[in-house]
Amino acid sequence: MSAPELEIEGLSVSFGQGTQRIQAVQEASFVVERGASYGIIGESGSGKSTILRAVAGLNEDYSGSVRIDGQEAPRPRDKRFYKRVQMVFQDPYGSLHPRRMIRATLLEPLRIFGFDNADRRIRQVLEDVGLATHFAYRYPHQLSGGQRQRVAIARALLLEPEILLLDEPTSALDVSVQAGVLNLLDALRRDRCLTYVLVSHDLRVVAHMCSRVAVMTQGRIVEELSADALREQRSHDDYTRQLIAASRGRTPLDAVNGEGAARSDPRKDAVHAK
Amino acid sequence: MTEPMLDVRNLTVAYPSHQGYTEALRRVSFRLGRGKLGIVGESGSGKSTAGRAIMRLLPPKARITADRMQFGEIDLLTASEKRMRSIRGGQIAMILQDPRYALNPLKTVLSQIIEACRIHKVGTRAEARDRAMAMLEDVHIRDPRRVAGLYPHELSGGMGQRVMIAMMLVPSPRLVIADEPTSALDVTVRGQILDILDERVEAQGAGLIFISHDLPLVGAYCDDVLVMYGGQIMERLAARDLGAAQHPYTVALNDSLPPLDRRVAVLQVPEYDSAWLQEDQP
Ligand SMILES: Nc1ncnc2c1ncn2[C@@H]1O[C@H](COP(=O)(O)OP(=O)(O)OP(=O)(O)O)[C@@H](O)[C@H]1O
Ligand SMILES: Nc1ncnc2c1ncn2[C@@H]1O[C@H](COP(=O)(O)OP(=O)(O)OP(=O)(O)O)[C@@H](O)[C@H]1O
Numbered sequence: 001m002s003a004p005e006l007e008i009e010g011l012s013v014s015f016g017q018g019t020q021r022i023q024a025v026q027e028a029s030f031v032v033e034r035g036a037s038y039g040i041i042g043e044s045g046s047g048k049s050t051i052l053r054a055v056a057g058l059n060e061d062y063s064g065s066v067r068i069d070g071q072e073a074p075r076p077r078d079k080r081f082y083k084r085v086q087m088v089f090q091d092p093y094g095s096l097h098p099r100r101m102i103r104a105t106l107l108e109p110l111r112i113f114g115f116d117n118a119d120r121r122i123r124q125v126l127e128d129v130g131l132a133t134h135f136a137y138r139y140p141h142q143l144s145g146g147q148r149q150r151v152a153i154a155r156a157l158l159l160e161p162e163i164l165l166l167d168e169p170t171s172a173l174d175v176s177v178q179a180g181v182l183n184l185l186d187a188l189r190r191d192r193c194l195t196y197v198l199v200s201h202d203l204r205v206v207a208h209m210c211s212r213v214a215v216m217t218q219g220r221i222v223e224e225l226s227a228d229a230l231r232e233q234r235s236h237d238d239y240t241r242q243l244i245a246a247s248r249g250r251t252p253l254d255a256v257n258g259e260g261a262a263r264s265d266p267r268k269d270a271v272h273a274k
Numbered sequence: 275m276t277e278p279m280l281d282v283r284n285l286t287v288a289y290p291s292h293q294g295y296t297e298a299l300r301r302v303s304f305r306l307g308r309g310k311l312g313i314v315g316e317s318g319s320g321k322s323t324a325g326r327a328i329m330r331l332l333p334p335k336a337r338i339t340a341d342r343m344q345f346g347e348i349d350l351l352t353a354s355e356k357r358m359r360s361i362r363g364g365q366i367a368m369i370l371q372d373p374r375y376a377l378n379p380l381k382t383v384l385s386q387i388i389e390a391c392r393i394h395k396v397g398t399r400a401e402a403r404d405r406a407m408a409m410l411e412d413v414h415i416r417d418p419r420r421v422a423g424l425y426p427h428e429l430s431g432g433m434g435q436r437v438m439i440a441m442m443l444v445p446s447p448r449l450v451i452a453d454e455p456t457s458a459l460d461v462t463v464r465g466q467i468l469d470i471l472d473e474r475v476e477a478q479g480a481g482l483i484f485i486s487h488d489l490p491l492v493g494a495y496c497d498d499v500l501v502m503y504g505g506q507i508m509e510r511l512a513a514r515d516l517g518a519a520q521h522p523y524t525v526a527l528n529d530s531l532p533p534l535d536r537r538v539a540v541l542q543v544p545e546y547d548s549a550w551l552q553e554d555q556p
């Protein structure tokens with residue numbers, strides 16, 4: 001068994017003072033083996049992004065321990081850390097500089113970390129995420145939501161990190177483009193033995209990509225289960241069971257034979273497209 | 275047949291590019307009565323562009339042509355900018371794709387919702403405040419008193435979406451254009467938010483354009499669906515038939531969904547066919 005690449009122990013984060021204070025993450029602990037992919041699912045506002053941001057060092061105000069290869073991550077995180085660990089943010093818009101051309105956004109980290117062949121790397125990584133080279137000459141506001149998200153993924157991949165923290169990385173992608181990006185991430189993980197922590201609301205994505213999955217609600221990890229258990233709905237926790245059940249509702253199948261049938265009352269003249 | 279609420283014919287939008295202009299939408303036509311129209315399709319196929327064209331929120335350099343773009347009695351092609359300002363957020367509301375960046379970064383959630391209430395003349399300041407708090411509760415935000423005092427960057431992704439939805443529903447719009455409104459919500463909360471939108475459609479007879487990548491969701495939630503690819507409408511079908519669609523692109527979309535019941539090694543990526551795109555008719 002390989003050494004754990006990423007160990008989180010007793011991680012806690014709080015925001016605000018007095019009555020406004022919130023314990024956004026409470027004593028979260030998990031371990032991700034090298035080459036594994038670990039999923040985090042759960043309630044909106046339960047602290048998933050807060051965990052990733054603390055691990056990435058974007059918020060240094062946490063208690064508990066973040067170890068990489070057995071070593072405590074330095075505070076503040078240093079250049080060496082960012083060579084190994086990269087994050088894809090939940091809002092691609094916010095993570096791309098609005099007045100900078102995509103090419104400049106991608107060039108900057110390559111320069112900082114002294115990579116050669118910058119143009120060839122940029123062309124390649126854009127192609128990998130399904131974007132033609134000419135997108136490098138656009139500004140973020142000239143891209144669609146899913147194109148921006150792919151630029152954010154491309155930027156993280158450029159530095160060839162060992163650990164990728166992925167916060168809803170395909171939430172703005174249609175399923176066909178999503179399939180391409182997930183295949184790419186999966187192949188990279190296997191070929192280069194990368195380690196992922198992936199946050200998503202899409203249980204299909206998590207079950208497909210991850211071997212183990214943590215379930216969060218109100219700042220706590222309430223359960224950790226295998227992807228198989230997630231698929232087979234084997235859970236011991238009430239919240240998890242509720243989440244799985246809800247994600248299986250509202251499917252076309254239900255609409256045909258059951259609950260959904262009553263609610264969908266398609267008005268014949270609702271829409272006419274030509 | 276009832277008069278459609280929205281009637282769009284041959285809408286074409288082109289953005290300036292290095293080779294002159296590039297068409298992001300080509301001759302798109304659809305009508306919407308009451309009810310829920312889903313729009314699904316490829317990333318970059320023009321879904322948000324269509325929504326923004328109806329709101330007349332496209333960048334000034336974009337070139338827009340259409341044979342017709344009628345919203346009730348209002349001709350959206352010729353309406354003055356002043357008229358559009360009163361329509362936007364009043365009769366037509368759009369829930370934007372990146373909510374945390376669409377909100378004002380310098381104002382708290384509460385003051386933004388109050389402002390929306392004031393603009394749309396929802397009572398006194400105290401009433402607007404009560405209304406704002408009630409709306410945060412309606413969209414199922416835990417601890418609304420705390421969240422009311424937060425700035426947009428202090429919200430989680432899904433909270434941002436819900437705040438945006440709450441704000442957009444303040445003036446009871448007749449048409450809601452929701453661009454990926456639930457992509458950052460867990461399935462439980464998502465269901466509750468969809469019910470709120472549903473209520474508007476049912477009780478107030480509003481129209482809803484629901485742009486989403488979630489095919490199973492659109493199939494179960496909407497009445498009809500437009501499937502888009504490369505700036506064109508591939509097909510239009512009853513939402514409940516989405517799972518059994520005929521068009522090769524729609525079939526391919528369904529096939530690339532990661533299955534929930536078993537593990538597959540590699541997901542299917544569709545082979546695109548340029549024959550799907552119609553050349554300009556002579
Ligand atoms: N800078 C901040 N100041 C105050 N509160 C914050 C800040 N950042 C996060 N929070 C709060 O911490 C809690 C957890 O937020 P987080 O973004 O981690 O949720 P999440 O699980 O990622 O949710 P979502 O799925 O909606 O993105 C929320 O209540 C949020 O309001
Ligand atoms: N301001 C702009 N200038 C130039 N091109 C633009 C501009 N805005 C959008 N585009 C291009 O127009 C096309 C359609 O974009 P749009 O945002 O409508 O796509 P979408 O269907 O909403 O995609 P997504 O699902 O990824 O959000 C894309 O190829 C995009 O790059």
Ligand SMILES: [Mg+2]
Binds near residue numbers: 090431
């Ligand atoms: Mg989040």
Ligand SMILES: [Mg+2]
Binds near residue numbers: 145146321371
């Ligand atoms: Mg869009």
